[in-house]
Amino acid sequence: MSLPFNPAAIFADRMPELLRTMPKAELHMHIEGSLEPELIFALAQRNGVSIPYASVEELRSAYAFTNLQSFLDIYYAGASVLLTEQDFYDMAWAYLQRAAADHVLRTEMFFDPQTHTERGVSMQTVVQGLHRACVDAKAQLGVDAALILCFLRHLSEESAFETLEQALPFRDLFIGVGLDSSEVGHPPEKFARVFARCRELGLHLVAHAGEEGPPAYVWSALDVLKVERIDHGVQSIKDAALMKRLAADRIPLTVCPLSNLKLCVFPDLAQHNLGQLLDAGLVATVNSDDPAYFGGYVNENFTQTFAATGLSAQHAWQLARNSFEGSFASADARRVWLDKVDAHFAGFV
Ligand SMILES: Nc1ncnc2[nH]cnc12
Numbered sequence: 001m002s003l004p005f006n007p008a009a010i011f012a013d014r015m016p017e018l019l020r021t022m023p024k025a026e027l028h029m030h031i032e033g034s035l036e037p038e039l040i041f042a043l044a045q046r047n048g049v050s051i052p053y054a055s056v057e058e059l060r061s062a063y064a065f066t067n068l069q070s071f072l073d074i075y076y077a078g079a080s081v082l083l084t085e086q087d088f089y090d091m092a093w094a095y096l097q098r099a100a101a102d103h104v105l106r107t108e109m110f111f112d113p114q115t116h117t118e119r120g121v122s123m124q125t126v127v128q129g130l131h132r133a134c135v136d137a138k139a140q141l142g143v144d145a146a147l148i149l150c151f152l153r154h155l156s157e158e159s160a161f162e163t164l165e166q167a168l169p170f171r172d173l174f175i176g177v178g179l180d181s182s183e184v185g186h187p188p189e190k191f192a193r194v195f196a197r198c199r200e201l202g203l204h205l206v207a208h209a210g211e212e213g214p215p216a217y218v219w220s221a222l223d224v225l226k227v228e229r230i231d232h233g234v235q236s237i238k239d240a241a242l243m244k245r246l247a248a249d250r251i252p253l254t255v256c257p258l259s260n261l262k263l264c265v266f267p268d269l270a271q272h273n274l275g276q277l278l279d280a281g282l283v284a285t286v287n288s289d290d291p292a293y294f295g296g297y298v299n300e301n302f303t304q305t306f307a308a309t310g311l312s313a314q315h316a317w318q319l320a321r322n323s324f325e326g327s328f329a330s331a332d333a334r335r336v337w338l339d340k341v342d343a344h345f346a347g348f349v
Pocket residue numbers: 030033068075180181182208211259289290
C-alpha cells in the first residue's frame with residue numbers, strides 16, 4: 001500500500017505529538033484495570049469496604065510486580081470495592097474520558113464478570129453500569145465503546161458456562177467473549193466447548209495467549225477456540241511457522257508494551273519485539289491492558305515504546321491503521337476511521 005505521507009518529513013522531535021494526536025482504536029484494556037488508587041479509596045469509603053492499605057500512596061507503592069500472578073492478586077483485591085451499578089459506571093466513565101483525551105475513537109473494553117458475581121454482585125449490575133457509560137461516551141465524548149466479556153481461565157469450564165448463561169439476557173450489550181487471568185497451566189483447550197457455544201451465538205471471539213505462555217497456546221487459541229484476535233501474543237516470535245500463520249491470516253495481536261514491561265515479560269522497553277512483529281507483516285496494535293496498574297494509558301504506551309525502540313512514523317501509521325482494521329466495528333465505520341488516519345498523517349507537517 002502506498003503511503004499517504006512522506007515519513008522522512010516527520011522529524012523525531014515531532015513523533016510524540018504525532019503519536020498522541022493520531023486517531024486510534026484501543027482493543028485490549030480491562031476496565032477493572034483502569035481503577036486508579038484514588039477511585040479505589042473513594043469507592044471503598046462510599047461502600048464501607050475495607051482494604052488492606054492505609055493510603056493511596058501505600059496502595060500505589062504495592063504496584064511492584066514480578067510476573068502476571070503477582071499483579072492479578074492485587075488487581076482482584078482492587079476490584080472488590082465495586083458493588084453498585086453506579087460504581088461500574090463511574091469506573092468506565094473515568095476511563096472513557098481518558099480515552100477521548102488520547103484520541104481514541106473506538107474502544108473494545110474487557111470486563112471480568114466472575115470477579116464480581118463470585119462476591120454476590122449481579123451480572124445485571126455489572127453490565128448495565130458499564131453499558132450506560134458506553135452510551136454516554138458516544139453522545140458526550142464521540143468515543144465508540146463496546147464491551148467484551150472475559151472468562152477467567154483459572155476457574156472451571158463449568159463456571160464459564162454458568163457465566164455465559166447469566167449474561168445471555170444482556171446479549172445485545174456485549175459484542176464478544178475473551179479469556180484472561182492466569183495463563184500458564186490453563187491452556188485454551190480447557191474452554192473449547194464454551195467458546196464453541198459462543199461462536200454459535202454469533203459472538204466475536206478473542207483470547208489472551210502467548211503473554212507468558214508458549215506459542216502452543218497461541219496455536220490452540222486459533223485452531224481450537226477459533227479466535228479472531230490474539231491478546232498479547234508476543235511469545236509467537238519463538239515459532240517461525242506461527243509467525244507465518246498470523247501474518248497470512250491477518251490475525252491481529254493486541255500488544256501491551258507497558259504491561260509487558262511491568263510484568264517482566266521483557267527486561268526493558270528497548271528490547272520489546274513490537275517492531276519485529278510489525279516488520280514481519282503481523283497486524284500488531286498498541287494497547288494499555290491495565291492502565292492504572294502499569295503506568296499509563298494508550299498514548300503513554302505509544303510514546304514510551306517509540307522513544308525506547310526508535311520506531312518510525314511509518315510504524316506509527318501502520319499501528320493506527322491496524323487498530324481500526326483489527327476492531328469489530330462495522331466495515332463502514334472502519335473505512336471512515338482509516339480515512340481519518342490517512343488524512344491525519346498527510347496533514348501532519
Ligand atoms: N495482562 C493480563 N493478562 C491476563 N489476565 C489479565 N487480566 C487483567 N490483565 C490481564
